[in-house]
Amino acid sequence: MDKNNSLKIAFPPIIHQDCTVLLLGTMPGERSLQLGQYYGHAGNHFWKLIYGLFNLQPSLEYTERTSFLLGHGIALWDVLESCTCVGSLDSQIRNATVNDFARFYLAYPNLKHIFFDSKKAEEFYRKQVGFSADKSYHLLPSPSRANAGKTFEQKLEAWQELLLYI
Template sequence: MAVTKAAYTHVGPGLPPLHGERAGALILGSFPSPKSREQGFFYGHPQNRFWPLLASLTGEPVPDWADIEAKKQIILRHGLAVWDTIGACDIRGASDASIRNVQPNDVAALIRRLGVQAVFCNGAASGRVYARYAQPLTGLSATVLPSTSPANAAWSMEKLRAVWGTALTPFLQGDG
């Protein structure tokens, strides 16, 4: 029996960026998953490890999957910003590998406006899009971190915490 792939769908716009007045570090995903678009917020798949990971690194309680306000506060209290490199694209399901016809977000303008000092990409797809569209405009290279997606099962939470912690901790601000 032949396995049929999901059809390509043109999806966009994605989500607006989440940030306070200033941000020392910007964390970029590629494009919101179907679950994130359904929830209307970043990393909305209940098995994505992004929110438990950030809670661990900031000392915050792990937010309930549906508690968007608690998730926002982790970002805002610690001087971070979150967005996606892609504003619209053609995609099959949630597969970053299938993304084509990219319409990039204006990440460079956000970086300038917020005074971002460091850019972190959540996974290789985000890193590729950032390098192609935003880095030439900012001159700021990104650190590509292993994806927090449940599809990246090769990386345990412990390994993610070690790598993300080393990269992100110098840019985390305290309450304020």
């Protein structure tokens, strides 16, 4: 496949049976895929936002970050299982295949509150998976540095909604 339009495969979910909140992105960006870590790009505010909800600084260790999420009942995954994409912008996604949410929700029945961290993630989910009456759905401002329309403080204020469900 052409390097400029490469096939991207998402990571497996970070989850355990007690999680009640699911944070969904669209697809890991280039840097995240290189590192094998969700939200690996240093300019992405995701981890700073998660820790900021508790007035803490993010750990530098990825395993500590993921344990922190799970310790608060928050699971992490992406809407897409695979796609082709030039670069990391959601607007460049083509040939998208969504993850198998029917099977996922059967395996993790405690997930009741679904948060999307981008409009594109919410759009793919709504169109290809659909909303169900037994879950609540919420759209957060993107933590990406490409979302320059909001300051970090504005993003953190909006992300405070997560605290209502954990």
